[in-house]
Amino acid sequence: MLKPFTKPFFIFVILFWMISGATAFANEKDYERAMRVFEDKYKSKFAILDAFERFSWKGDFRLRYQHDQRDQAVANTLDRNQLRLRFRLGSTVHLYEDLDIGFRIVTGTLGSATSSNATLDSGFGNKSFNLDRAFFKWTPKPFVLQAGKFPVPFRKSQLIWDGDVNVEGIAEQFSHKMGNTNLKLILGQFIIDEINPGDDIKLFAYQGILEQQTGLGKFSVALAYYDYADHEDPVTAPTGGTASNNTLSEVKVVDLMGMWSGSAYGKPLKFFAEYAKNTGALAPGQPDLDAAWHAGFAYGKSGQKFADWDIKLLYRVVQTEAVLDALADSDFQGGRNNGRGVKVSGSMGLRKGIKLTLTYYNTQQERGAIDEQQKFQSDLIFKF
Numbered sequence: 210m211l212k213p214f215t216k217p218f219f220i221f222v223i224l225f226w227m228i229s230g231a232t233a234f235a236n237e238k239d240y241e242r243a244m245r246v247f248e249d250k251y252k253s254k255f256a257i258l259d260a261f262e263r264f265s266w267k268g269d270f271r272l273r274y275q276h277d278q279r280d281q282a283v284a285n286t287l288d289r290n291q292l293r294l295r296f297r298l299g300s301t302v303h304l305y306e307d308l309d310i311g312f313r314i315v316t317g318t319l320g321s322a323t324s325s326n327a328t329l330d331s332g333f334g335n336k337s338f339n340l341d342r343a344f345f346k347w348t349p350k351p352f353v354l355q356a357g358k359f360p361v362p363f364r365k366s367q368l369i370w371d372g373d374v375n376v377e378g379i380a381e382q383f384s385h386k387m388g389n390t391n392l393k394l395i396l397g398q399f400i401i402d403e404i405n406p407g408d409d410i411k412l413f414a415y416q417g418i419l420e421q422q423t424g425l426g427k428f429s430v431a432l433a434y435y436d437y438a439d440h441e442d443p444v445t446a447p448t449g450g451t452a453s454n455n456t457l458s459e460v461k462v463v464d465l466m467g468m469w470s471g472s473a474y475g476k477p478l479k480f481f482a483e484y485a486k487n488t489g490a491l492a493p494g495q496p497d498l499d500a501a502w503h504a505g506f507a508y509g510k511s512g513q514k515f516a517d518w519d520i521k522l523l524y525r526v527v528q529t530e531a532v533l534d535a536l537a538d539s540d541f542q543g544g545r546n547n548g549r550g551v552k553v554s555g556s557m558g559l560r561k562g563i564k565l566t567l568t569y570y571n572t573q574q575e576r577g578a579i580d581e582q583q584k585f586q587s588d589l590i591f592k593f
Contacts, residue, residue, distance in 0.1 A: 268592075271591075273326070275586050300312060312343045316336055323537075341375050345357060361375070363433060366466065371537055461488050462531075463485065468480065487530050527575065547574050551570070
């Protein structure tokens with residue numbers, strides 16, 4: 210039994226506890242209500258931030274000085290100097306762990322498959338931007354499926370594929386690794402040109418790749434078959450024109466590539482060679498000039514830090530009917546078949562992501578009248 214003087218104190222404690230608890234309960238409710246208001250207010254902003262986290266960006270800017278010199282049998286000499294720029298900005302959107310959407314915009318002439326350069330001329334006129342990539346890529350290992358407009362999926366060089374070409378269609382890839390051996394099978398079905406009333410020009414491509422890592426370096430071999438279907442339709446011609454291919458000739462190219470890569474004195478070293486032959490039926494009376502090849506080496510690596518460097522040298526021969534020149538190297542012999550000559554390039558890093566590249570071409574016609582061309586390019590390249 211409580212003593213008389215303790216009863217008021219006990220009652221006061223109980224009342225204080227009840228009032229404090231009620232106040233705390235009310236404050237907790239107010240806090241929860243405020244948090245709900247905050248979440249509702251900023252939910253859309255959080256969703257936007259989450260969406261941006263799915264994007265990964267990549268781009269580059271290149272400023273080029275180019276000098277061209279051409280001597281032809283008709284005794285005219287063409288010397289030309291140009292300042293050109295290229296800007297590319299692309300992104301990959303990561304929808305799921307195995308599914309991406311990619312796109313890229315570039316400078317260049319609308320419809321050109323082999324150049325993204327914008328020449329500084331036309332009275333300070335604006336330069337155009339074009340969409341050169343838009344695709345999805347699904348990667349359920351060991352398979353890869355991509356469709357839309359996307360980079361050439363094959364092991365390649367500029368003997369057949371200019372570095373600016375992005376194919377349009379569907380490609381599938383299967384890869385399998387066994388110890389130090391890696392196998393790949395790549396298939397492609399592409400539309401080159403839609404023709405009315407002629408047949409559409411299509412490309413069906415197949416490539417197998419074998420890579421073998423050894424104690425002496427890495428060896429790789431790639432064998433491809435490119436079937437440019439309906440190129441020989443009399444009323445068709447590839448978009449962008451073709452300077453050398455007779456459009457009555459079939460273009461069905463077998464391409465064999467070989468490469469060894471290793472290191473020497475702490476720098477990467479590669480030797481490479483490639484041979485391509487058009488096995489399609491040529492137009493009646495067309496000379497049997499259907500082969501192309503090149504060989505060369507590359508040494509070093511640039512663009513990671515100041516004064517790192519690399520060099521590359523190759524010799525190339527491309528006969529008149531060997532490859533589809535509308536998609537091949539646009540700088541070698543003016544972007545035409547029927548050429549042979551040398552390409553030499555070297556780069557030096559200025560800072561990480563910045564380098565200076567010098568390139569020199571000395572080419573001439575493989576057969577026929579004199580057409581000698583020299584091209585010098587000086588590129589300042591920024592990558593981000």
